[in-house]
Amino acid sequence: MSVPPAPPPPPPPLPPLREVIARHGLSASKALGQNFLFDAQLLGRIAAIPGPLDGKAVLEIGPGPGGLTRALLAAGARVTAIEMDRRCLPALDELAQAHPGRLRVVEGDAMRIDHDAQMGEPYAVVANLPYNVGTALLVRWLGAAAWPPRWRSLTLMFQQEVAQRIVARPDNAAYGRLAVLAQWRSTARLAMKVHRSAFTPPPKVMSAIVHLEPAAMPEGVSPRVLERVTEAAFGQRRKMLRQSLKGLPGAIEALDAIGIDPRRRAETLAVEEFVALARVLS
Template sequence: MPDLPPLREVIAKHGLSASKALGQNFLFDAQLLDRIAAVPGDLHDKAVLEIGPGPGGLTRALLKAGARVTAIEMDRRCLPALAELEAAFPGRLRVIEGDAMKLDHDATMGEPYAVVANLPYNVGTALFVRWLGGPKANENAWPPQWTSLTLMFQQEVAQRIVAQPGTGAYGRLAVLAQWRSTARLAMKVHRSAFTPPPKVMSAIVHLEPAAMPEGVSAPTLERITEAAFGQRRKMLRQSLKGMPGALAALERLGIDPQRRAETLSVQEFVAIARELS
């Protein structure tokens, strides 16, 4: 492990400050960062994709854990600090300047990879839904090239990802996350751990791909959940009436059309999608 200066010194040296426009909040606590890097398990010589590394706090922890890191950063102010890390870990860190929303992550990595990231708040959910959707060319291709997702979200979003039916947090995000993946809340992170402190608490979620249910179209499931939870206070007979065949599918499956979306299990949504696929 190279003898690196404290992260606060690096930030002061390069005159960096967190950009609100880019959804940035920096983490300085090395022990906390090491705990985050440990969530996906043994990373020795594993390929890891990090989005929005900023000055490189989590990047350091991942490199200490033995990972081979590809970091995508669109804030060019952070590139000199990341270049110093690149020099300190020859052949172990590749920094790409660009917008993670516009890059093909599978092509960029070229091998199976874990995603570990303190996601910028302004693009976190969009990136997450994209990873859940499967490869662009075939949304039904599963498992994906990523082997796990270890992601920092606002705690409210993290709770929506792991939520169970019948709870206020349960919705479209939970179904999309859980129908062919396992999702767990790995740890909570207090707002005071960040600089500057955000207004909300944060949490780390960890997902691993699971077996995909047979006979189900991913785009069909996405359309069903969008319709059902788009009008979540309405009964299914109202929210799904615009989907051809949906009400007939409910009848065949014995699902009461007077139920609301939040009462259906992930398995019931999968069953409806199978009927319509």
């Protein structure tokens, strides 16, 4: 009777992240908007926000030396990480070798890469986004022409002020274009606040994590039209709609058609009213 071969030994434990960073001579780049997180417990809590990840595909933007990447791998995810800082690639390669077949590192600019093509399957996005591209990436994900999108959830770190703008409601100083674009066909919630002291180096501002999931898309509305409407309306947010929207062909007539007083200001309109306006203009 043959004896089955013994299973391979488990991989050796990973060295502490601080040791990896020191060994590779890494430091956070201000130009790239980097701030490193070392607290494994905090990173584990972030990785848990989107729910169970065992065996699921996850896209991470800007992993740096791999702090959050470690937490995602520990949760069982299959991670594709896009990193443009070549200094971090050796540290990420070590992490990939410790988790064979579960971490793929793509070198490049996340703003120029087709995320759906890279993933090739439904995926979650979990990222401590570089501050200098976070909003632009969010608007890109939210503006997908095809809906529901290939991504199944977005769990994203922002400056706290930006996070509050994403989840804000009408008649609030934080309410604006970003809130409408986030909420018209997705649900958005502030999942966790992160103190500036958790980062190395500490940023000057507090941070927060927003979790978004796609919802049903209102019929008859073009995402591009909604973007133009919100850009015009909030571009002069202190002015009445009859002033801020006068440069948008048909907008004033559309307000009358759906019964919105043109003397109102953009910050008083509910998301549903912006959607109704965009539907008429679409």
